Amino acid sequence: MVTGKVTNTRLSDDEFFRIRDEEVLPQWETGKAIRDLDECIAAARELSEGKNHALRFLEAKREGRHILIPQFGRALTEYMIEGIGFVESETAIVPDGAWNLYSDSYTRKQEFAKAAAGIERSRKEGMSMLNGWPIVNFGVEEARRITRASRLPLHFVTCDEDARLASEIALAAGWTANSVTSLQECISHSKTITLEEEIRLMQYDARLAAIYAEKGVPQCPWNTSHLTGYDIAGYHCFVHVTEAVLAAEQGVKCQFLSHGINMNLLQDIAMIRVSEKLCYEYCQRLGYEGVEFIAGVFPFLGAWPPRDDEANAMIAWNAVIPVLGGFPGMILKCQDEAFATPTKEGMARSVRLAKHMLTLMGTQRLPDGEALRTEEAMIELEVRAMLDRCLEIGDGDMAVGLCRGVAAGWVDTMVTPWKHNPGKVLLVRDAENALRYLESGAVPLPAEVREYHRAKIAEREARERRKAGLDMVVQDIQAFSTLP
Amino acid sequence: MVTGKVTNTRLSDDEFFRIRDEEVLPQWETGKAIRDLDECIAAARELSEGKNHALRFLEAKREGRHILIPQFGRALTEYMIEGIGFVESETAIVPDGAWNLYSDSYTRKQEFAKAAAGIERSRKEGMSMLNGWPIVNFGVEEARRITRASRLPLHFVTCDEDARLASEIALAAGWTANSVTSLQECISHSKTITLEEEIRLMQYDARLAAIYAEKGVPQCPWNTSHLTGYDIAGYHCFVHVTEAVLAAEQGVKCQFLSHGINMNLLQDIAMIRVSEKLCYEYCQRLGYEGVEFIAGVFPFLGAWPPRDDEANAMIAWNAVIPVLGGFPGMILKCQDEAFATPTKEGMARSVRLAKHMLTLMGTQRLPDGEALRTEEAMIELEVRAMLDRCLEIGDGDMAVGLCRGVAAGWVDTMVTPWKHNPGKVLLVRDAENALRYLESGAVPLPAEVREYHRAKIAEREARERRKAGLDMVVQDIQAFSTLP
Amino acid sequence: MPSGNIVIGTIGSDAHMIGAWVLQKALVGAGFNVTFLGAVVPQEEFVHAAIETDADAILVSSMYGMGILDCEGLREKCIEAGLKDILLYAGGNVAAPLELDRNWPEIEKRFKAMGFDRVYRNTVTPAEVVAALKSDLRLEG
Amino acid sequence: MPSGNIVIGTIGSDAHMIGAWVLQKALVGAGFNVTFLGAVVPQEEFVHAAIETDADAILVSSMYGMGILDCEGLREKCIEAGLKDILLYAGGNVAAPLELDRNWPEIEKRFKAMGFDRVYRNTVTPAEVVAALKSDLRLEG
Ligand code: B12
């Protein structure tokens, strides 16, 4: 049921500060230390000097360079500082790098008491018992220690549902990218929250980033489509464009588009090009002028192989795609992916591997051609159909349309914990490893697109002499993690 | 000085057996054991059953699959058997694999007494003091032990100048690929030998392979352009086509084209396509019907980085090129490359990495397009100019023309130990890492091609704001081995 | 007599549900009756579902690294609810730091101490899980 | 007084000449007079060239892994030819098996025992070689 109460409207200062004081800062005691927003912004300006995410990425985009983005998150601040220092000194990541820093999953779900217990437990055990850094429990001063320990721009990875207090702390510490997500979070990490509520929460994050930027600390929040790791290209694009529009309404002028990829060179490049193009187009069309988008590639978010050698292949192929696509952002996973959260050693190795891919590949790009144009055209048709339907049934309001689309069952993807997802979609890979709709449920695919997917699946069926079905879907989920 | 005595003419049986008895078998005592060629062929037929290089590769080509080709060579037979067994059992290389087995450099230069000392020394030191397996010293029975130890087709890597006795032993042991090279060997490994003499020696190897094939043991000798590791695409193609024609004249019906690559996706793929196409075309034109060519990629033969992570990037990128190009053969180097001859552990790791690239990439191919066609067109113009000039000044005889071309100074490449190479060519990389002529000496480049290279270099000069010159050439030689 | 009823889900704040989903398909394929709870499942919900369905076993998936923290106390809750002998399996990526994941005997020790019957790494195949269940429940293969 | 004359080449049956070629360019750039012998150079040719050019040092490149076998006896030949004090450097990939390459102290020991003054891995930079030569020959930096 869509209440229609959440619309795509900018939060007024009054509303913003009311929410801030009533809902956000009281969530945990560390909210107190950031009560004075102007003071926070002033501190952030100084702390982020020379390592601003927006400025660094816009420059990289202008100059055709790539920014490597390792990830890190451990229970204790000491571990964070040690890990960041290790990677920055053991590799050539400075200056063309940035950090993707994540909190633990208790923090992501506002279970700060559990996170506190996890901190204690980690101290006792002498190792990280949390899967990330509990930013809210530690608060702004500890976050600033991390800022000072790094020579690179820092991005705070979003929380599962409500990232507001965590965002406040991160930005006040001089980290210059939070997240502007909505459907992304529902699909990836949530079970019961409504999309309307998620959008309401996200609007706060977006407005927060915009306020920092308006007051002189440029921000580049991440607009991501990491999702379940098993989603079709069109759905990725659709998520990006809807989130782009919602964030733009809140005044966000620069967004990093972190695309989950499916590991098909052509389809991924086509997807990202369409996504970036439509982000610009729909923002413009809906009256948001001057919004900049920076395209990035997030390494495959499906299952990884449990051995170094195969993981190295994944890391390399994940680097080939952004280089050949000409996309500035290259997020990195490492050899530890199948086992546990990344170690500092693993991240350093991955940075070196990726950096050498840059050396080898230089400015080589995938040349334009028929095949790429077809793939782009198909994705574009699909995404436009969805976006236009959204605007139509939302009476021009993307937020309302999006919520209604999910409720009506035609905004849909595969295997998510989110109970509001219709779940009628099934995807398989085609003969070239591109993802295709086996079942498209109620997704409003233009006939041409539906036909294209069907034909592509038929090619694989012919090649493998077997029918595509649920078995193939399940196999494909493990296609890149199964060792021979 | 070209004597004109060596022409592109098939060795008669009389000549072949005269050379065999007078020049080849007496080179070392192990020649005795293979005196009876028919007996050798009969044994080879049995030993190579189910692991024939030609058959395996032709099938792979037909079915669009890739064959992984690790390399190995140690001083003692035990080490060989152990290493081969290790890789075959620790990886999924069987059945889509083949072995590239090499002898030590003393053997390659007929210094069998030194090789014998090296064997002794290796036994004494308990490790391999030779850089390969001294096939001639060990002889046919030991070589057969190796054949039996492997489930894959075996290729014997050529000797530096005179590979004839080594070839005889390898083929008699059921290895099903020797080498048909000529200019390749001069440029790579030789200092003083004349090209005429090298061609004369090679004709024997080619004829030997053809005899085995004619008597029912299909052979797929390697026609390689590994060269110095720093040669222009056109020169690679030119070498392949000349060697293709020379081998075809001797009756070789199936050739594996092992292309040294320069690590530029587009240029390498263009190079290999042109090479394969012109091998077919010139063989046909010169009257050799039904010769099959199988395209392969030899990993970058220039300097490798001295660290695992960067070497992994090299291995991965070297795998991307044959997959996107659709070339069946994928030769492998490993993480040990910068340091020492490959260990069995290194080769296994490299096989796993490459195999997973195949899993990830499946049948993805570089789509056709303008840029690729331009690159192909430029290479083709260059190579045709050289080939046609060869035939012209050789009065239709490729061997004579080739020798005269070198003597006249217009068949030329960079940094080789071979004193007959004119040495007027200098190469640098362009803004996309493709190799270009900075100086083309007397190479008969069509004006269009010369202009193209010049324009491409100018792009890099503009981008880096410095002039291309000898410094850049030297830097480029170390471009991929220098750690940041 | 075992019922062949199995409860499966991902515990705690953990949103990963693909592994449990795949496992569920395999178990259904092998003839079990499966109650699939999805992700982000509190301990109470596991126990409740087990009672409701008269389950032989609870399969707890934990992927996000905090499995040890999330699983503590589950056996006690089962006992309180009268499910003293119910089989408890855990599986996935149960340890956040690699040093602990590499030290599998230690993980096994801890899960055994918590009252789990078996614990698996994420490299386990569904077939192995089916075989273990059949053997523990004395169902024929 | 050192002459600043250097002989350089790749020893034995070794055809690798790119490293020596690069080194030669660097040495010329640093002001040395270099006699470059290319690849596949017998010991005798090194000694002969050193006499001819009144060289201070012989730089032996060995890339193909059999450097130990190829370099044995070179110092003795130098002594016989009256070049008792000539500097001998070796460098490159001198050991075929990785186990030996990883055991660098052992390689150094062996080359010292053979009468070499210095031996370098292939990760040495030309600048380091120039600096070592200048220091050994007491030429100002
Ligand atoms: C896909 C994925 C996601 C998707 C999840 C989509 C979804 N909702 O399910 C997305 C992108 C949303 C995601 C999010 C996160 N992820 Co995640 N994710 C993965 C990934 C890449 C693959 C998991 C997968 O789907 N595998 C495929 C299935 C089929 O296999 P499986 O899950 O392993 O399950 C099999 C076996 O494990 C076993 N099994 C599973 N459960 C059980 C139970 C029993 C009883 C038995 C017997 C067997 C068994 O059988 C299954 C079928 O064969 C893994 C890394 C990897 N393994 O490659 C990381 C990984 C699990 N994620 C991780 C983390 C930390 C997160 C996040 C916290 C974000 C972050 N910091 O990166 C969030 C979690 C938020 C939250 N609240 O939970 C970590 C966990 C680290 C750790 N254990 O220490 C991993 C290991 C990555 C890493 N190395 O950092 N993730």
Ligand code: B12
């Ligand atoms: C290019 C190359 C070739 C080319 C050589 C072209 C030519 N004629 O020069 C080709 C393709 C022909 C070739 C052939 C072979 N090669 Co090769 N080759 C290489 C490769 C890839 C790069 C070498 C290079 O050019 N480097 C660039 C230059 C600039 O650097 P450099 O040579 O290291 O030199 C620098 C330093 O070492 C140092 N240095 C060098 N000499 C000296 C001397 C002194 C006194 C000092 C102070 C410093 C110094 O300064 C130089 C400048 O910075 C290396 C592996 C690698 N390193 O990546 C293998 C490598 C050297 N080759 C190897 C082998 C075994 C062979 C072959 C036997 C074939 C085979 N089995 O693979 C044949 C040799 C035949 C023969 N008779 O010699 C092995 C040697 C193994 C070992 N040492 O145990 C290597 C290491 C590859 C491997 N891991 O198997 N090779």
